């Protein structure tokens with residue numbers, strides 16, 4: 001039987017909205033330099049109880065939720081989320097994810113990303129997914145490759161993290177085939193002809 005609140009059953013884990021009761025598991029798994037060093041500074045280190053409370057409040061705002069907990073064996077073991085684009089990027093979403101170190105190497109992130117992408121596509125009307133990965137993070141690159149993402153390029157010295165510049169790899173996946181939708185969308189009647 002699925003754990004209560006399950007939104008997506010990924011087999012090795014379930015994805016579901018964050019809850020207040022996740023605070024202690026969140027802080028326990030997130031307060032890890034080796035997790036934080038692969039993420040934006042927005043994910044703090046040390047990861048305090050106050051940071052955890054602030055995150056749980058923020059994660060509860062969006063409906064449908066854009067940030068989900070990755071639950072393993074009944075506890076929040078990490079997180080996965082989407083930032084849907086705006087304007088001309090409104091059919092593109094940027095995904096991010098992390099998992100507590102105790103759960104690494106079991107295929108859990110791959111299961112989470114693989115199931116989250118189609119859910120986010122239908123929930124937010126997305127066609128293209130992007131992930132921005134520090135060049136120092138081969139495990140995450142592998143996760144994305146296993147989930148059908150392609151490496152599209154490298155932004156040199158795009159990241160300043162922990163006192164040094166590092167390259168950032170861009171991974172992308174377009175649903176409905178490797179090169180995108182088979183047929184072009186309807187003509188945009190509001191388009192301004194380019195001169």
Ligand SMILES: CC(C)(COP(=O)(O)OP(=O)(O)OC[C@H]1O[C@@H](n2cnc3c(N)ncnc32)[C@H](O)[C@@H]1OP(=O)(O)O)[C@@H](O)C(=O)NCCC(=O)NCCS
Pocket residue numbers: 034035036038039096097098099100103104105106107108109110111131132133134137138139140142143
């Ligand atoms: C990246 C992360 C999510 C991976 O989670 P995970 O559940 O261990 O990933 P999976 O087990 O699904 O897959 C990991 C893959 O990377 C491979 N891998 C792990 N370390 C590696 C390394 N140093 N070099 C190359 N491949 C590596 C594993 O062998 C596995 O591939 P395989 O199945 O072909 O053997 C996890 O390590 C994490 O949360 N790291 C910190 C935060 C982070 O990096 N988030 C992503 C930011 S873009």
